[in-house]
Amino acid sequence: MTLAALRSPRLLTTERLMLIPPGRENLADLIRLKGDERVFGWMLHGVRSAERAREELEDDIDFWEVRGYGTWCVFERASGDFLGICGFMERPDGRGVALRYALWPECRGKGYAREAARAALGFGHRAGLARIIAVAREENEASRAVLTDIGMAPAGEFRHQGHRMLMFESRG
Known part of the structure; x- marks a missing residue:
């Protein structure tokens, strides 16, 4: 990671995490994460x-350049370990800009996704997104709990590939 990346207004830090817009240096981690059924099966x-992971990385880099927001790679600050991704995507079904996150199963139960x-979510609203949505499968209780805990409210449901999908929203 370059010094410029560490000074970027796109970099987010929390008590335990560092969120950095993805770069080509993250490709190997993203291929492993996105190829793992335990993570991306949801x-x-x-x-x-x-x-496809390589193509999505290029799309994510371009998305940041065009929109000024996007998906971050999530790292633990203390260890520097890659934990997963979190950020925004434009839903292909036209429902809006959606918050998404996908972290390694080993991260579950530690509050990292939350x-x-x-x-x-705070960054998105500060960047001017008035409405941010998120979608979770009905059976994904952990993801639904995260969305509720960060203040997102139920905003409808729909079916996708045989699954009941619950939509949440945050208005900034």
Whole structure:
């Protein structure tokens, strides 16, 4: 990581985490994360191939340049370990800008997703996003708890690939 990246207004820090916009140096971590069924099996479009993860990284870099917000790579500050991703995407179904997060299963139960999601949500509203949504499968109780705990309110539901999807929103 460069000194310029550490001084960027796009960098978020919390008590335990550092959220950094992704760069090509993160590709190997992103391929592992996005190729893991335990992590990306819950995500829209599911597990990614290495090639698809590479394409998404390029899209994420471009998204930051165009929008001024996007997805961060999440690192533990104390160890520097890559924990996963958190940030924003434009939902392909037209529902709006959505908060998303995906961290390694080993991170569960430690509050990392909650901490990262809260920081990202605050950044999004400060960046001018008046409405931010999030979507979770009905059976994903952990994700639903995170969204509720960071102040997002229920905002409807829909079905996707046989799953009941619950939508949440935050208005800044």
